[in-house]
Amino acid sequence: xxxxxxxxxxxxxxxxxxxxxxxxxxxxxxxxxxxxxxxxxxxxxxxxxxxxxxxxxxxxxxxxxxxxxxxxxxxxxxxxxxxxxxxxxxxxxxxxxxxxxxxxxxxxxxxxxxxxxxxxxxxxxxxxxxxxxxxxxxxxxxxxxxxxxxxxxxxxxxxxxxxxxxxxxxxxxxxxxxxxxxxxxxxxxxxxxxxxxxxxxxxxxxxxxxxxxxxxxxxxxxxxxxxxxxxxxxxxxxxxxxxxxxxxxxxxxxxxxxxxxxxxxxxxxxxxxxxxxxxxxxxxxxxxxxxxxxxxxxxxxxxxxxxxxxxxxxxxxxxxxxxxxxxxxxxxxxxxxxxxxxxxxxxxxxxxxxxxxxxxxxxxxxxxxxxxxxxxxxxxxxxxxxxxxxxxxxxxxxxxxxxxxxxxxx
Amino acid sequence: xxxxxxxxxxxxxxxxxxxxxxxxxxxxxxxxxxxxxxxxxxxxxxxxxxxxxxxxxxxxxxxxxxxxxxxxxxxxxxxxxxxxxxxxxxxxxxxxxxxxxxxxxxxxxxxxxxxxxxxxxxxxxxxxxxxxxxxxxxxxxxxxxxxxxxxxxxxxxxxxxxxxxxxxxxxxxxxxxxxxxxxxxxxxxxxxxxxxxxxxxxxxxxxxxxxxxxxxxxxxxxxxxxxxxxxxxxxxxxxxxxxxxxxxxxxxxxxxxxxxxxxxxxxxxxxxxxxxxxxxxxxxxxxxxxxxxxxxxxxxxxxxxx
Numbered sequence: 001x002x003x004x005x006x007x008x009x010x011x012x013x014x015x016x017x018x019x020x021x022x023x024x025x026x027x028x029x030x031x032x033x034x035x036x037x038x039x040x041x042x043x044x045x046x047x048x049x050x051x052x053x054x055x056x057x058x059x060x061x062x063x064x065x066x067x068x069x070x071x072x073x074x075x076x077x078x079x080x081x082x083x084x085x086x087x088x089x090x091x092x093x094x095x096x097x098x099x100x101x102x103x104x105x106x107x108x109x110x111x112x113x114x115x116x117x118x119x120x121x122x123x124x125x126x127x128x129x130x131x132x133x134x135x136x137x138x139x140x141x142x143x144x145x146x147x148x149x150x151x152x153x154x155x156x157x158x159x160x161x162x163x164x165x166x167x168x169x170x171x172x173x174x175x176x177x178x179x180x181x182x183x184x185x186x187x188x189x190x191x192x193x194x195x196x197x198x199x200x201x202x203x204x205x206x207x208x209x210x211x212x213x214x215x216x217x218x219x220x221x222x223x224x225x226x227x228x229x230x231x232x233x234x235x236x237x238x239x240x241x242x243x244x245x246x247x248x249x250x251x252x253x254x255x256x257x258x259x260x261x262x263x264x265x266x267x268x269x270x271x272x273x274x275x276x277x278x279x280x281x282x283x284x285x286x287x288x289x290x291x292x293x294x295x296x297x298x299x300x301x302x303x304x305x306x307x308x309x310x311x312x313x314x315x316x317x318x319x320x321x322x323x324x325x326x327x328x329x330x331x332x333x334x335x336x337x338x339x340x341x342x343x344x345x346x347x348x349x350x351x352x353x354x355x356x357x358x359x360x361x362x363x364x365x366x367x368x369x370x371x372x373x374x375x376x377x378x379x380x381x382x383x384x385x386x387x388x389x390x391x392x393x394x395x396x397x398x399x400x401x402x403x404x405x406x407x408x409x410x
Numbered sequence: 411x412x413x414x415x416x417x418x419x420x421x422x423x424x425x426x427x428x429x430x431x432x433x434x435x436x437x438x439x440x441x442x443x444x445x446x447x448x449x450x451x452x453x454x455x456x457x458x459x460x461x462x463x464x465x466x467x468x469x470x471x472x473x474x475x476x477x478x479x480x481x482x483x484x485x486x487x488x489x490x491x492x493x494x495x496x497x498x499x500x501x502x503x504x505x506x507x508x509x510x511x512x513x514x515x516x517x518x519x520x521x522x523x524x525x526x527x528x529x530x531x532x533x534x535x536x537x538x539x540x541x542x543x544x545x546x547x548x549x550x551x552x553x554x555x556x557x558x559x560x561x562x563x564x565x566x567x568x569x570x571x572x573x574x575x576x577x578x579x580x581x582x583x584x585x586x587x588x589x590x591x592x593x594x595x596x597x598x599x600x601x602x603x604x605x606x607x608x609x610x611x612x613x614x615x616x617x618x619x620x621x622x623x624x625x626x627x628x629x630x631x632x633x634x635x636x637x638x639x640x641x642x643x644x645x646x647x648x649x650x651x652x653x654x655x656x657x658x659x660x661x662x663x664x665x666x667x668x669x670x671x672x673x674x675x676x677x678x679x680x681x682x683x684x685x686x687x688x689x690x691x692x693x694x695x696x697x698x699x700x701x702x703x704x705x706x707x708x709x710x711x712x713x714x715x716x
Binding site (some may be wrong): 043044046085088089091093094095098099100102103105106107119120123124126127131132145152175193194195198199202220223255 | 432433434437438479529532533535536540541542543545547560621624625626629631632635637669672673676677679680695
C-alpha cells in the first residue's frame, strides 16, 4: 500500500519535473526576441464580466499599441523588443490565481506579470508577486488597507483608492447641494451584501450621519437579488431626495429599471459598479442622463478621447469610465518605467514606479506611497459622457445636475 | 511492521520535498495534498455508506473562516483546535438532523447545506461585524502549509486504515449494503454514521483552516466555492472510494490533469473537464483500482483456461 502512495507521488513529481524542463529554459539577454508579459485573468466564473470590461480589453489594447509602435525601447540592450503574451484563465478562483502567478513567474519566466481583476484576487496574489519581486499594479482593487499593504508588500501598487474615498466624496458633494437648497435632508442607502457594498456603506453611514443627514433607510440586500420592487416601493414612500445604492452591475441595471417602472425619480439617483459601464446608457435608455455613480472621467481630455477611440476600434466596445482608464494608465506607467530603466531589472523598475512621474491617459501621475491618490470619485452621466463631478485633488470637470431629469416612461 | 517502516520512510521523503522543489512544484504539492486530504476524508464516510455528500466545501470554508476570524486573537495551534471544534459541532448538528435521509435527498440536502452555511456567514458578517472580506496575515510560507497538509494527510490515512480494520468500518459497510440487515444485526445505525461523518468533517475543516493563510484575503464567495465539492467527489470516484489509497489515486492524476489543461487549454478548460467527468462515470463507475482489478482477474482467468 505504501509503495502505491510513493509511486503515485513520484509520478506527480515526475510530471512536474517534466513540465519544468520543457517550459523553464532560461532566456538569455542577448538572444531575447521579445518581452514576455504574463497574466492570469478570470475568463470564466463570477469575475468574468468585470474583467471583460475593465481589465482584459486594456491588456489587449496596450500590447497592440506597444507592438504597433515597434515594441519597447530598451537602451541597455540597444534594440526595441515587441511584447509577447502568456495568458491563463484563473476561473475566478484565488487558489488558481496564486498557482497561475507562480507558474508565470517560475515556469514561463514572464518578464512582467499583470494582475487579475478585483479586490480579492489582487490581495490574494499580493504575497506571490512580492515573493518573486514582480511589480503588481492593482488597478481594479478598492481597499482602505492600501497604506498597510504597501508596507507589507514593497512591490505592490494600489491605484483605485479605498471605500472611504468614494463615500466621503459623495457625502461632501451632497452637503453642498443641501446647503444650496436643492435637496432635502433625507437619504436612503441600499447596499449589496458583498465586498464592495459593505466597504462603501461602512464608510458612508457614519459620514452621512456626521454631516447631519437623516438616514431613513440603510439596509443591505443579498448578492444575486433580482427583484428590487420591495426596496424601491419601500424607499419611494419615505420622501427622500437622495437615493444611494452601493450595488453590483446586474443590480445597478435592475435598480434603474425598477425605479423607472415604479416612477420613483429622486433628485439624486446614485448607483455603484456598472453605472460607469459603456452599456449603461443602452440599458437605461434616455433615463441614463443625470444618474450618478462611482468613478468618472475628464470629458475635456483629448488624450482620453483618443484612448476611448482606440479602445473601441480594437475591442468593439468602449471602456468603462472608472477603472478602465486607470488600468490603461497603469500599463503606460509600467512601459515608461521599463524604458527609463532600459533593461528588464524589476527592482529598478519597481523603484521607478514608486518615485517617477508618468505621462498617461489620465494626465500626469505620481504615486504617493505606492498609491494613486489622484482619482475621480463621483461621476454623472451628462450629454452621453460619464463626467467626473468630484476628484480627490482637483475641481470637478462639470457641475452636478441636481435635480436630475425626471424619468421618461419607457 | 515492514509496512509501517515503509510508510514512515515515504512520509519522511515527502517532508523533504520543500527543500528541493521550487515554488511552482511546491504549489502543485500543496494542491495535491489539499485535494488528497479532502478526497480521502470524503471517502471515509461516503465510500462505505454510499451517501454522496456535496457538503465538503461547507466544512472546508468554515475552517478557513475560523482562521480568518481568530488568527489575530489566538496562537496558531489553538486556532486550528478551535477550527476542528467548530467543524465537529456543525457536523454533529447536521448529522443528527440529516443522516436519516438517504439517497438523492441526502445529496440535495448537503448541496443546500453549503449554500446555507455561506449565507449564514454572509449574514453574520454583513449585519454584525460589517466586514465582508477578512485578511489573514500569518507568517506561514508555502512550505509550512505543505508540511501541515502532509501531516494531516498522514493522519487521515491512518484513521481511514484503522476504520477499515475496526468494527465501526465493518458496521458502516453493512449499513451501506443494507440498512435493514444492519439494524437486525444490532448495529446502532445513526450513531455509527454520525461518528464517521463527524471524523470526516473535522478533517475537511482542518484542510480549509490550514490552507487559509495561502489566500491572504477571504470572502464567502472565495472559500465556499461549490466546485471544490464536485471535484472532491469526482476524484474519489475516479480512484475508488472503497479503498484506502483509492481517493488519493484519483486526486493526484486529476489534479495534475486540471493543472495541465488550465496551462495549455485556458479557453477550453470547462468543456474538456465536462467531457472528462462524463467519461469517468461511464467508463470507470467503480474507480480505477476496481477497473484494474477486474481487468486483472479477466486476464488471469483467460490464461487459466486451457
